[in-house]
Amino acid sequence: MKHRIFLILIFSIGGFIQAQTLSQAKLLYTKGIYQKALPVFKRELKKKPNDASLNLWYGTCLLETGKLQASLPYLQIAAAEKLPEADKYLAEYYLKSNAPDTALIYINRYLDNPRITEGKKESGQLLKTSIEAFIDQSQRVEDVCFIDSIVVPKSKLYSTIKLSTEAGRLMPVNKAFPEIPVSAGGAYFPERNDRAFFASPIAGNHLDIVARHRILNDWGENEPLPETINTEADECNPYFLSDGITLYFASNRKGSMGGYDLYVTRLNSSKNTYLLPSQLDKPFNSSANDYFLIIDEFAKRGYLATDRNQPKDYVAIYTFIPSRIKNMLQGKSTKELEDFAQIRSIKATQKGKNLDSLLQNSQAPILTTIRENEPDIIFVINDTLQYSKESDFQSEEARKEYISYRSTYQKYAKSQIQLEEKRAQYLQASPEVQKQLSAEILQLESDILKVKKELPAMEKRVRNLEITKISK
Numbered sequence: 001m002k003h004r005i006f007l008i009l010i011f012s013i014g015g016f017i018q019a020q021t022l023s024q025a026k027l028l029y030t031k032g033i034y035q036k037a038l039p040v041f042k043r044e045l046k047k048k049p050n051d052a053s054l055n056l057w058y059g060t061c062l063l064e065t066g067k068l069q070a071s072l073p074y075l076q077i078a079a080a081e082k083l084p085e086a087d088k089y090l091a092e093y094y095l096k097s098n099a100p101d102t103a104l105i106y107i108n109r110y111l112d113n114p115r116i117t118e119g120k121k122e123s124g125q126l127l128k129t130s131i132e133a134f135i136d137q138s139q140r141v142e143d144v145c146f147i148d149s150i151v152v153p154k155s156k157l158y159s160t161i162k163l164s165t166e167a168g169r170l171m172p173v174n175k176a177f178p179e180i181p182v183s184a185g186g187a188y189f190p191e192r193n194d195r196a197f198f199a200s201p202i203a204g205n206h207l208d209i210v211a212r213h214r215i216l217n218d219w220g221e222n223e224p225l226p227e228t229i230n231t232e233a234d235e236c237n238p239y240f241l242s243d244g245i246t247l248y249f250a251s252n253r254k255g256s257m258g259g260y261d262l263y264v265t266r267l268n269s270s271k272n273t274y275l276l277p278s279q280l281d282k283p284f285n286s287s288a289n290d291y292f293l294i295i296d297e298f299a300k301r302g303y304l305a306t307d308r309n310q311p312k313d314y315v316a317i318y319t320f321i322p323s324r325i326k327n328m329l330q331g332k333s334t335k336e337l338e339d340f341a342q343i344r345s346i347k348a349t350q351k352g353k354n355l356d357s358l359l360q361n362s363q364a365p366i367l368t369t370i371r372e373n374e375p376d377i378i379f380v381i382n383d384t385l386q387y388s389k390e391s392d393f394q395s396e397e398a399r400k401e402y403i404s405y406r407s408t409y410q411k412y413a414k415s416q417i418q419l420e421e422k423r424a425q426y427l428q429a430s431p432e433v434q435k436q437l438s439a440e441i442l443q444l445e446s447d448i449l450k451v452k453k454e455l456p457a458m459e460k461r462v463r464n465l466e467i468t469k470i471s472k
Contacts (some may be wrong), residue, residue, distance in 0.1 A: 068093065088107065107124060188240065236260075247264065259287070
């Protein structure tokens with residue numbers, strides 16, 4: 001009977017059943033299952049509002065579940081009662097609040113406390129390294145022109161972006177290879193579809209980026225990328241430029257600014273290895289999780305996925321105009337730099353740039369997915385004017401052209417989704433079904449290419465008609 005009770009308790013914890021007692025909540029807390037522990041700590045804190053440990057546990061649960069501002073008073077009470085762990089979580093709070101100088105004070109106080117164990121010192125030192133990296137890079141903000149953004153559930157992150165055919169494909173890794181866990185992120189397939197790059201769990205319970213080569217209608221074994229890329233931390237979400245040697249990826253390795261950061265490396269062809277990865281500057285990296293950077297050179301658009309400033313389990317995908325030359329922001333105040341780094345205003349990133357010219361040089365429509373329950377799309381008229389619905393247009397002729405453009409764009413987006421689904425089906429299908437799917441895929445690709453060539457001209461025609469009207 002004792003064994004049975006024990007097993008039921010373990011099953012409840014392992015299965016993430018809501019905690020009922022304080023003991024259960026503390027066990028969930030130690031396992032990092034903060035959401036399930038939080039209600040019990042809240043209930044117990046009402047009975048004992050001055051209990052230092054309860055304030056620490058409740059404040060930490062709030063912090064780790066994204067309730068940043070709500071966590072502060074509880075952590076401060078715990079710190080006032082000299083609980084060492086409170087200093088560590090206050091350091092994390094101030095790092096996430098973009099106050100790294102204050103975060104450094106708290107983490108130093110934590111590391112100097114003789115009561116903490118060596119194991120906890122090691123994790124504290126990792127946090128300090130992240131804070132120092134954040135401070136070091138706080139003045140390094142790249143001048144990037146963002147033109148659009150969309151917020152999606154994290155579960156849809158890797159199925160939202162639709163790339164040019166020449167740029168390859170991106171899909172959830174477990175959709176392409178069902179044996180890989182959902183948490184491994186996205187898989188990238190170059191245009192030739194002869195290789196796949198993705199993250200795979202390995203011994204030690206972390207992710208490494210691997211490659212698989214296509215062998216007839218199947219895929220070969222995992223081939224881990226070199227140790228210059230893969231570390232004891234997690235590496236995931238690989239993406240190659242068209243040159244086949246420039247690799248972008250995400251990692252939560254030591255020295256990250258917080259969570260996952262984005263890195264770039266290049267293949268040294270003569271030695272068949274990769275150069276030491278370089279950490280990208282702000283605004284591509286932040287103290288939040290920055291999941292992927294993709295540059296579609298053929299559409300002349302870039303995509304940044306990050307959960308900064310987003311609710312739990314949601315991610316923002318920002319569209320930007322890539323530049324071959326890295327330009328750092330100059331002559332800005334600390335606040336201006338931080339606002340730019342956090343992408344608090346897309347319009348602010350467009351100041352001083354000829355946005356109309358930049359967009360006309362691009363080969364793809366601004367949005368790359370259909371927004372649920374939203375029939376209209378964002379349409380850029382000029383540097384300062386964007387329309388979000390049909391009624392915004394002053395020119396009747398431009399409005400009619402916009403309706404045609406919107407309809408064509410939505411067909412284009414739906415066709416992209418259908419193509420992605422059929423490609424995924426093809427990977428798992430029998431030879432007979434593959435033959436049928438092959439014809440359908442080729443037809444879809446032909447139709448998409450035709451529409452893709454029409455869209456920029458349609459977009460330009462709508463813009464010119466409206467500008468002519470409002471300029472009178």
